[in-house]
Amino acid sequence: MVTILDGKAVSEKRLELLKEAIGESGLYPRLATVIVGGDPASQMYVRMKHRACERVGIGSVGIEIPGDATTQKVLETITRLNEDADINGILVQLPLPKQIDTDRIISAVRTEKDVDGFHPTSLGLLMSGKPRFAPCTPKGIMTLLEEYKIPVAGARAVVAGRSIDVGRPMAALLTNADATVTICHSKTRDLPAELKRADILVSAIGKAHFITPEMVKPGAVVIDVGINQLDGKLVGDVDFAAVKDSASAITPVPGGVGPMTIATLMENTFAAAATRMP
Structure with a gap:
């Protein structure tokens, strides 16, 4: 008999465990999401991520950039978030509009805040068998x-x-x-x-x-x-x-x-906050 791999049930379990771990840690992790343009699917995914943050005790900041923005405009936002000591994780919602240089944007995120795991350094560590943040x-x-x-x-x-x-x-x-x-x-x-x-x-x-x-x-x-x-x-x-x-x-x-993806993002964000502990 086939086993249905219930990602929703497993993610619920993982999120509850994560909520407990965050509560016991004394940390207040924070995730920043960046969305460029008004793609309905992307907006829905970002809302789901913010709801998960609220559930487990992760602070979240949503930044919306007009769809006609330049690569430089998005890079300025990433730089600001990189320098914000209160932000532990940065997620750039993909896909980006065609005029945006996606590779430059992904590479601009500091590796210690790359909770999506897409930075070339993050992927290189994964390939070497020593991942920091896996996608x-x-x-x-x-x-x-x-x-x-x-x-x-x-x-x-x-x-x-x-x-x-x-x-x-x-x-x-x-x-x-x-x-x-x-x-x-x-x-x-x-x-x-x-x-x-x-x-x-x-x-x-x-x-x-x-x-x-x-x-x-x-x-x-x-x-x-x-x-x-x-x-x-x-x-x-x-x-x-x-x-x-x-x-x-x-x-x-x-x-x-799908639910496992969001639960893992929450776990990566907590891990990013935990690695900054003195």
Whole structure:
């Protein structure tokens, strides 16, 4: 019988534990979010992050910048937050408008405040096996696997997608946990065959119901990172109804990976505050 990997339940547990830890620490962590433009999805995600902050005892500051802003304008905001001793974590909501140099913005965030884990130094530390802050979605997935006691060491893991925010850091975390990892992408030859070799399959390609039963090894653990709209409904990359009977464990969309991402952001922000303790 398939196990539904309930990210919402696990995140609730993690947030309650974090609230206790923050209360006992005597610290008051603070997170600053920066959003450029009025994209409704980005605004919704930022609101969810602020609600989580309020729940666990993390102060939050929301900065909204007009959508026609220049890269320099955003950099000035990042510099101000870098220099603000009361701010422990900085999150720049992606994607940024096309005229903004995203790489420059990400690289401008001080590494000790890079709770999203996207700075080149943060990613380099992750690749070296000594992460400071790992990106929240991949790290949240590792937490979910751990909570359900799914063995990673020795497993054949396949990651579909090579983005810098999910695919590549996901592969690094799985490698650091002693899995044998393959990254697949748009140029992969015979993609279905590669996917079907996976004991642990992580899909982060952004195509609704792309993963079908014939791409999934019987008994595989299937992690669906996709957030897509299909016929007015929120669905993942995996055809959940069709695949779940083949898998040993699977994440739903919504309620799987998404809540773990936010819980991990809260944990990273607390960790950033804790590292500044005298």
